[in-house]
Amino acid sequence: MADSNADLLAGAGGLVTDETQSDHQGRKALLLVRNNEDCSEFIALAETMGINIIERVEQRGRIDPKWFMGQGKLQDVAEELASTSKEHPWNGVDLLLLHTNATPRQLVGVNDVVGIEVWDRVRLLLALFTAHASSVEARTQVRIARLQSDRTVLREVVNQQTTGERAGYGGAGRTAAGSVLANVNRELTALRKRQRKHVKSAAERRRQRKEHAMTVGLAGYTNAGKSSLFRRLSGKEVLVEDRLFSTLESTLGRLESSPRVLLADTIGFIDGLPNATLEAFRATLAEAIECDLLLLLVDVGDSIDEIERKLLTSIRELTERALKANETSIMERIQLVLTKSDTADSKSLDGIHTMISEHGFANPLLISSHTGEGMDDLQASILNTLFGPKRTLYIHHGEPHEMASEAILSRVYDAVYVHKHTIFEQGIEVRISASDETISILESNHGKRIELK
Numbered sequence: 001m002a003d004s005n006a007d008l009l010a011g012a013g014g015l016v017t018d019e020t021q022s023d024h025q026g027r028k029a030l031l032l033v034r035n036n037e038d039c040s041e042f043i044a045l046a047e048t049m050g051i052n053i054i055e056r057v058e059q060r061g062r063i064d065p066k067w068f069m070g071q072g073k074l075q076d077v078a079e080e081l082a083s084t085s086k087e088h089p090w091n092g093v094d095l096l097l098l099h100t101n102a103t104p105r106q107l108v109g110v111n112d113v114v115g116i117e118v119w120d121r122v123r124l125l126l127a128l129f130t131a132h133a134s135s136v137e138a139r140t141q142v143r144i145a146r147l148q149s150d151r152t153v154l155r156e157v158v159n160q161q162t163t164g165e166r167a168g169y170g171g172a173g174r175t176a177a178g179s180v181l182a183n184v185n186r187e188l189t190a191l192r193k194r195q196r197k198h199v200k201s202a203a204e205r206r207r208q209r210k211e212h213a214m215t216v217g218l219a220g221y222t223n224a225g226k227s228s229l230f231r232r233l234s235g236k237e238v239l240v241e242d243r244l245f246s247t248l249e250s251t252l253g254r255l256e257s258s259p260r261v262l263l264a265d266t267i268g269f270i271d272g273l274p275n276a277t278l279e280a281f282r283a284t285l286a287e288a289i290e291c292d293l294l295l296l297l298v299d300v301g302d303s304i305d306e307i308e309r310k311l312l313t314s315i316r317e318l319t320e321r322a323l324k325a326n327e328t329s330i331m332e333r334i335q336l337v338l339t340k341s342d343t344a345d346s347k348s349l350d351g352i353h354t355m356i357s358e359h360g361f362a363n364p365l366l367i368s369s370h371t372g373e374g375m376d377d378l379q380a381s382i383l384n385t386l387f388g389p390k391r392t393l394y395i396h397h398g399e400p401h402e403m404a405s406e407a408i409l410s411r412v413y414d415a416v417y418v419h420k421h422t423i424f425e426q427g428i429e430v431r432i433s434a435s436d437e438t439i440s441i442l443e444s445n446h447g448k449r450i451e452l453k
């Protein structure tokens with residue numbers, strides 16, 4: 001690889017610059033795979049961006065620490081790529097996809113041999129995030145994640161130059177890679193500073209909100225149906241698409257039927273995203289994780305093995321993120337919600353229930369945001385968890401010298417969740433959701449004026 005910036009950037013799989021291509025629609029790519037691995041999720045990620053995988057090149061054996069494939073095989077690929085005629089199916093291929101989370105050494109090594117852009121799974125995800133990021137918040141997060149990842153590749157190049165493994169030193173003893181690395185570091189510092197400010201004010205807003213409302217977070221694997229449920233429950237229009245990572249930022253809305261409850265839609269989880277990359281999305285995830293109740297969504301339309309894999313990934317990511325945010329009791333606040341019930345038959349649902357209970361999850365709720373199945377139960381369950389069971393309270397009118405019933409009603413409104421109240425001649429009937437504890441406090445404050453029906 002020549003020591004020019006352009007090549008360096010290609011070696012890094014395209015270092016982010018303002019000119020970095022973010023539209024990959026129609027690009028042709030080869031997929032390199034070791035052994036008989038299942039690549040369906042990887043392919044779905046590429047297809048989400050409109051990348052056309054022309055061929056899967058497979059090789060058995062151990063992953064090579066420098067070239068991922070065996071060196072000979074990789075050279076064959078490089079030669080065939082370099083000599084394609086117009087009719088050759090590989091004609092126009094300008095992207096090589098490695099079905100792995102590659103080391104910086106492998107990314108640089110493969111690029112050196114083939115000379116075209118090389119992405120591993122992480123770079124594929126980062127390119128996807130870049131293409132889907134629309135808000136300032138999401139763009140900053142994605143750029144931080146990409147720069148961090150590019151930095152590891154640049155460090156590898158600098159390292160190879162320092163040890164003399166590759167040429168690179170110019171007259172002043174400073175390498176092109178070295179100065180790009182310095183620029184990346186500078187930009188990262190500036191972006192992190194901006195992000196810290198944003199995180200701080202978001203945390204403050206969250207704290208203020210929590211004083212006035214209960215919050216419900218929606219979490220789950222990417223494409224699990226989070227935004228669809230959010231839309232159904234809040235009536236707020238958010239992006240719903242059959243593609244991975246449609247949502248990259250967090251959106252808040254109110255439960256339409258109970259405006260005191262806030263809902264947070266957020267970015268989904270995926271297998272095998274390195275911690276450093278996920279860390280960039282910490283602030284976004286915090287909206288959903290720092291909540292009073294967390295709905296963990298699981299798509300039942302998948303095969304049982306996929307459902308289990310996605311469930312375990314989500315749990316792992318959630319507990320890890322929550323630990324970092326000092327939210328130690330996350331598991332106690334999780335309610336499992338099985339989504340897209342319209343896509344599964346009762347036999348597969350039985351299997352899913354068994355698998356889920358083996359992982360210790362009791363009473364999952366089954367819903368469909370498309371048909372509306374299970375929505376009433378879900379809403380009742382949310383209110384029950386946040387405020388207590390639904391019941392009817394009666395406020396009897398008192399003597400003229402006693403506290404007015406309306407004043408007691410106002411205290412009831414402050415203390416519990418009120419669905420509605422009706423004024424009668426003898427008193428006020430109030431439909432509430434409240435715990436036994438809160439009811440006994442009300443009873444001890446207002447004696448016989450309050451009666452639980």
Ligand SMILES: Nc1nc2c(ncn2[C@@H]2O[C@H](COP(=O)(O)OP(=O)(O)OP(=O)(O)O)[C@@H](O)[C@H]2O)c(=O)[nH]1
Binds near residue numbers: 223243248266267341
């Ligand atoms: N059949 C069926 N499809 C659903 C249901 N809920 C969501 N979907 C579909 O599943 C796909 C993903 O839905 P989203 O709501 O965007 O999922 P998400 O979890 O927000 O996805 P990301 O933000 O991309 O991680 C869309 O094509 C939805 O129409 C459902 O109840 N039934």
Ligand SMILES: [Mg+2]
Binds near residue numbers: 226227247266
């Ligand atoms: Mg979404």
